[in-house]
Amino acid sequence: MTVSLSNANLQKLSGKAAIPRYERSDLAAGIVHFGIGNFHRAHQAVYLDDLFNLGLDHDWALIGAGVTSYDGAMRAKLASQDWLTTVVEQDVGLSxxxxxxxxxxxLDPSDRTGMISRLCDPAIRIVSMTITEGGYFINPATGHFDPNHPAIVADASRPDEPQTVFGLIVAALKARRNAGLPAFTVMSCDNIPGNGHVTENAVAGLADLSDPEFGAWIRANVAFPNSMVDRITPATGTREIDHCAREFGIADAWPVYCEEFRQWVMEDHFPAGRPALEKVGVTFVDDVAPFELMKIRILNGGHAAIAYPGELLDIHFVHEAMEEPLIRAFLAKLENEEIIPCVPPVPNTDLGDYFKLIERRFSNPKIGDTISRLAQDGSNRQPKFILPSTRDRLSRGEDVTGLALISALWCRYFEGSSDSGRQITFNDANAERLQAAALASRSDPLAFLALDDIFGDVARSDLFRRRFVTALASLREKGTRVTLQTYLDDAL
Known part of the structure; x- marks a missing residue:
């Protein structure tokens, strides 16, 4: 028998799952978080739940927020269960x-005025966000904030009617300044190098377009701490909903499944105060960059590396890709020969051991993470997770056989069918343009590299071009399996 998730049913569920050891009625909001997706609920919300269970910092509870139709749908699901979430940690011997x-x-996504009002509450001292790599209006080729993006142009022309997360933040900061209230801290929880700097550039950059003086005020008065976040968290579907009901007897409209491992490294820069997250495992450091670069290059880059051969070989789950000897060996060779050598030293960390941990995490059969999830949004992920390593090696005069192969696999994927002929379903805002370029590359192999906003200066390297063209020809003529083996034999 299943029990519906709600405040009233918490005690009934205590034998099925761990429940909060604090009175939720005693909590007061201190954080507004944009992007209440699975990762946030498996990460930041879990750390805060741990802290509240210690009896600490009950004035730092979360308020959800968002600006998309997805956010509205999530709000409806969570409202039906009093904003509670079932988090299921999965490992080989754990569930x-x-x-x-x-x-x-x-907050209601359709009520922008209400959102700004809540952001102006003096109790709100942190505004955080998990809005995906593509949500920061970055030009992929330059890596800088794009003031010409249509959504940014629209918010700049109507700053009192903001539609983006950054427009709402700018409007709220201005209202707080006008009311004599201190600024809140703006904290990114997304996988972007220098995510604090990127967020500052987006917020202040947007303000510059309508009020340069206020843009300067933001840079001088608002804190944007950098952070590194990590926990593999697949998408929720009927599989997870049914498992939660069957195994735990909990009827949750949108449970979160994740691995046991989690990590959060943050720059300690919170002038308006912060919860004592160091008491529940968060690491505060002066410089997040080494940890961040390690994670983005080795873990996120590794995910990007196995996504496209996995799709082309009709593999569904990530752990199944790691069970395929060719893909596992490809990942290891690529990481050890081309990616890890580009990662600077990280305090108290052996990069080889870190990669072994990543291999174990990717191989976890309980997670149920899918290859299709890793393959989505490549137009935002490739420029952040793969091409920086390519660029670094080229700048040092080093070969890029494996990294160019990833770009070729991505191109081959966007032709729209796997090696067996299965139709591939894309999930990328630029899918139409990417597929057109991939199809054009059948007659002109360099047509895909002409996507200058993605490849930028990398595509102008003769070495990279040669490696890309060779790999793409092999993928088309011999298939993914033979091409991966050729790379492993140092014959590509």
Missing amino acids: AARITGAMIDF
């Missing part, structure tokens, strides 16, 4: 459920 209660409200 444990907990119910988190750190979120106490979710």
